[in-house]
Amino acid sequence: MKDRRYEGSTALVDWVRGALQLGQNSTPPPPIERLDDLASTKIALRLLADMDPEYFKASMSDAELKSNLSRFFEDVRSGCCSREAMAQDFGNPVPPRTFDRALQDPEKLYSLVLVVAAKCPRHEEYITHMMSLPESVQGYIRQRITWASQLCDSGAPGTGSEESDEELEYKRRHRKKSPEGSLKGHRDGRGASTKSKDSRSWPRSGEMKVAMAASTAAAANASLSQHLITSLQEEVERLQGDKIRLEESLVEARNELQKGHQALLDTSQHNEEKGLEREEEFERELTKMAGEKAALERRLAEEKTRHEEETNRLRKDLEGKAETAAMVPGLERSVTTLREQVAEMDSLKERNRSLTKKVADFEQLVACASAGESDKLALETLKQENRGLKSELAEMRACKQSLQEDSDVAAGNLAAIREELGRTKEELLAARAAMNENSASLGDASGAASKEVLTRLERENETLREFAEAKEPGSSMLVTRISNLREENDRLGDALGKALDQVRQLEGEAQKTDVAAESMSSARVEKLTDELLAAKDTNYTLKAELHSMQTQLAVREKELELATARGDGGGIATEERVRELEAQNQALVDLMQTLKEQIIIREEETQIYRQQRHEESESQRKEERLLVTALYELGLRFVCDQ
Numbered sequence: 001m002k003d004r005r006y007e008g009s010t011a012l013v014d015w016v017r018g019a020l021q022l023g024q025n026s027t028p029p030p031p032i033e034r035l036d037d038l039a040s041t042k043i044a045l046r047l048l049a050d051m052d053p054e055y056f057k058a059s060m061s062d063a064e065l066k067s068n069l070s071r072f073f074e075d076v077r078s079g080c081c082s083r084e085a086m087a088q089d090f091g092n093p094v095p096p097r098t099f100d101r102a103l104q105d106p107e108k109l110y111s112l113v114l115v116v117a118a119k120c121p122r123h124e125e126y127i128t129h130m131m132s133l134p135e136s137v138q139g140y141i142r143q144r145i146t147w148a149s150q151l152c153d154s155g156a157p158g159t160g161s162e163e164s165d166e167e168l169e170y171k172r173r174h175r176k177k178s179p180e181g182s183l184k185g186h187r188d189g190r191g192a193s194t195k196s197k198d199s200r201s202w203p204r205s206g207e208m209k210v211a212m213a214a215s216t217a218a219a220a221n222a223s224l225s226q227h228l229i230t231s232l233q234e235e236v237e238r239l240q241g242d243k244i245r246l247e248e249s250l251v252e253a254r255n256e257l258q259k260g261h262q263a264l265l266d267t268s269q270h271n272e273e274k275g276l277e278r279e280e281e282f283e284r285e286l287t288k289m290a291g292e293k294a295a296l297e298r299r300l301a302e303e304k305t306r307h308e309e310e311t312n313r314l315r316k317d318l319e320g321k322a323e324t325a326a327m328v329p330g331l332e333r334s335v336t337t338l339r340e341q342v343a344e345m346d347s348l349k350e351r352n353r354s355l356t357k358k359v360a361d362f363e364q365l366v367a368c369a370s371a372g373e374s375d376k377l378a379l380e381t382l383k384q385e386n387r388g389l390k391s392e393l394a395e396m397r398a399c400k401q402s403l404q405e406d407s408d409v410a411a412g413n414l415a416a417i418r419e420e421l422g423r424t425k426e427e428l429l430a431a432r433a434a435m436n437e438n439s440a441s442l443g444d445a446s447g448a449a450s451k452e453v454l455t456r457l458e459r460e461n462e463t464l465r466e467f468a469e470a471k472e473p474g475s476s477m478l479v480t481r482i483s484n485l486r487e488e489n490d491r492l493g494d495a496l497g498k499a500l501d502q503v504r505q506l507e508g509e510a511q512k513t514d515v516a517a518e519s520m521s522s523a524r525v526e527k528l529t530d531e532l533l534a535a536k537d538t539n540y541t542l543k544a545e546l547h548s549m550q551t552q553l554a555v556r557e558k559e560l561e562l563a564t565a566r567g568d569g570g571g572i573a574t575e576e577r578v579r580e581l582e583a584q585n586q587a588l589v590d591l592m593q594t595l596k597e598q599i600i601i602r603e604e605e606t607q608i609y610r611q612q613r614h615e616e617s618e619s620q621r622k623e624e625r626l627l628v629t630a631l632y633e634l635g636l637r638f639v640c641d642q
């Protein structure tokens with residue numbers, strides 16, 4: 001008995017495992033190894049909720065479970081929920097004590113669950129699952145369903161009885177021994193005269209009850225078996241229909257596959273023939289494109305060399321401009337020389353003042369001598385003064401000679417500067433003309449060539465693209481080569497366009513620089529020439545005035561010598577002469593003061609001019625550095641693009 005119970009619990013555990021797999025819950029089922037794992041009602045509630053969610057929920061309590069089980073069996077018995085065909089399996093409702101004991105015994109509880117599985121809307125799935133289990137498990141499941149069906153039938157109203165498993169086992173063993181068979185045997189073995197014995201051999205009330213329950217269980221089992229057989233037959237018919245449809249679909253798919261395979265073979269052969277032709281054409285186009293690419297590269301190399309030559313020539317022109325700018329310090333030295341000459345003029349003025357003072361002293365001595373107050377000492381003093389005046393006159397002549405030499409040197413420097421500026425201007429004009437000519441030729445040639453090459457490359461790319469689209473997937477290498485050539489063509493076109501833009505930009509900058517340099521150099525030369533001419537005129541004027549003063553001083557010396565030699569000059573004539581000399585000296589002093597003021601004004605103008613020239617020189621140096629930097633960057637970009 002224990003072995004049979006152990007085998008039954010194992011079969012029940014196997015059925016529960018498979019039934020949990022049929023559930024629609026997303027959470028994985030708990031592990032079940034033995035019957036003790038089914039002691040909790042949570043697994044039963046989960047199975048019932050998957051079978052019929054209208055009656056059961058996974059979160060129900062025990063009282064709700066009993067109530068809903070009773071309602072489910074009552075609805076099945078009364079024929080509700082479209083179960084009229086299955087309502088005949090249950091005659092009476094399940095007694096309440098059956099549910100109480102079922103909650104305490106897992107085997108009884110899951111027997112009721114098996115009945116629900118056989119009557120729920122998804123009964124076909126659970127029946128299919130039961131049929132997939134071994135025969136021993138199927139027999140145990142049928143036994144538990146029969147037991148539950150007997151509970152529903154034997155619990156008549158007012159009795160409230162429930163049979164145990166031992167009684168059901170007894171019924172199963174004595175099911176073939178019906179009361180009718182026993183009565184017939186007695187009638188055959190005995191005669192009609194033994195009526196009292198026959199009446200005593202009739203089954204008693206308990207045996208009749210057991211026999212009726214057994215017949216009811218047999219009827220329920222037969223009904224369930226018939227229902228299972230009907231369901232299986234319907235399932236078999238449905239599967240056979242599906243099989244026939246699948247076979248027809250398979251035949252159609254096989255025919256379509258054969259047609260597609262034949263079409264694929266024909267297309268592949270056609271594509272191979274066409275691909276060979278296109279490959280030959282592509283090779284020819286590729287060879288032609290490679291030759292044109294090499295020619296374009298050679299042309300670009302030539303243009304690059306020409307551009308480098310133009311850059312070097314422009315750099316040399318800039319260096320020549322820098323040399324021209326370096327000549328400006330010579331002009332500064334000339335201005336410094338003029339300033340030194342002005343300082344010498346100041347010193348000459350001081351000497352003139354001293355001479356004027358000495359002349360006054362000499363005239364005073366002459367007056368004293370004319371008054372008869374002279375003596376040998378006074379005459380000696382006059383002679384010394386005369387010798388001092390002669391020595392100063394010699395020094396002034398030497399200064400005059402040095403000033404003349406400085407003026408000649410300044411004139412020579414000015415002429416050299418004019419010649420150098422003239423040459424620079426001619427070189428700038430020639431460089432600009434050559435640059436305009438080269439830029440025009442480069443722009444026309446490169447523009448026409450680039451347009452022609454780009455147009456041809458676009459046509460070839462379109463042809464290659466059509467070829468790549470018509471080619472089958474195995475020609476990815478040709479498509480890659482086409483894309484690489486297209487990228488190379490785009491890169492060469494972009495590099496050529498950038499080079500043309502940079503050449504045009506450089507041409508514009510060079511023209512602007514030439515115009516600015518020409519205007520600045522011409523204005524600077526004119527201004528410098530005017531300043532030097534004015535300084536030279538001032539120098540000549542000062543020298544002439546100095547020569548005049550020296551002449552007048554010599555005349556006065558002679559007059560003093562004559563007066564000294566005579567010794568008896570008239571007082572009136574001497575006084576008139578002295579007044580005349582004083583007037584002349586005052587005029588000379590005023591003239592020297594005026595010259596000094598003019599020299600100061602000229603020096604200030606020279607300082608302002610030098611400041612302006614310094615600023616212009618700095619701006620020109622900055623422009624030259626920017627131009628050299630732009631040329632260098634242009635060369636680097638051109639080299640990098642190549």
